[in-house]
Amino acid sequence: GQQLNQSPQSMFIQEGEDVSMNCTSSSIFNTWLWYKQDPGEGPVLLIALYKAGELTSNGRLTAQFGITRKDSFLNISASIPSDVGIYFCAGPSGSARQLTFGSGTQLTVLP
Amino acid sequence: EAGVVQSPRYKIIEKKQPVAFWCNPISGHNTLYWYLQNLGQGPELLIRYENEEAVDDSQLPKDRFSAERLKGVDSTLKIQPAELGDSAVYLCASSFGAGSDTQYFGPGTRLTVL
Secondary structure (H helix, E strand, O other): OOOEEEEEEEEEEEEEOOEEEEEOEEEEEOEEEOOOOOOOOOOOEEEEEOOOOOEEOOOOEEEEEEOOOOOEEEEEOOHHHHHOOEEEEEEEOOOOOOEEEOOOEEEOOOO | OOOOOOOOOOOOOOOOOOOEEEEEOOOOOOOOEEEEOOOOOOOOOEEEEEEEEEEEOOOOOOOOOEEEOOOOOEEEEEOOOOOOOEEEEEEEEEOOOOOOOOOOEEEOOOEEOO
8 A cells, every 4th residue: 555654753852943844655645634643642633735835834833735746744833842742644545535644753842 | 522532541451352442423424434553653544434334444354353333423343352463552533524534533542452
């Protein structure tokens, strides 16, 4: 099946710094989704992207749908402690619209 | 509005024992999903329901796993018998409409098999 490669696998940053993470695929996706998962909770949808080249913001979060439709980026500006968690990219694939998830980026924000 | 509800939140059992997980989706969501999430990985789909019909169960290990959604609302996922390798988080999600890419997840059930 299709695979999504996320990088970096983990990040340690200082509070107030900006963060960037990305997701790539060998196949084209028509939708890119970014989720955040807190410890002991299920993933929560942050941003959905539906069009190549689209740039969408949600507060301090900005995500972009790559022009090639094979990648997406998530940026977090001015990080705060509650940004800690695992960030997953995901996209629907196949006729069944099954969501494929990346392996996640673990973000740690240091005070 | 209540989100996706799952119970129990945690379950510890010995291998070869049966276990069941319950999910109540968001009201009005006719599509329900069960995912398996291993440590350090993203969720992987086990089964998808549209109303009471299982439309995609290709990833469900049918020798020991079963699921049902009898009235098209709540769903139960069962493992019998459980094996050590089944230790993981079992997530339930729901969406409005089969074509919706926006899935809402429950908190998951963390299963530990000893």
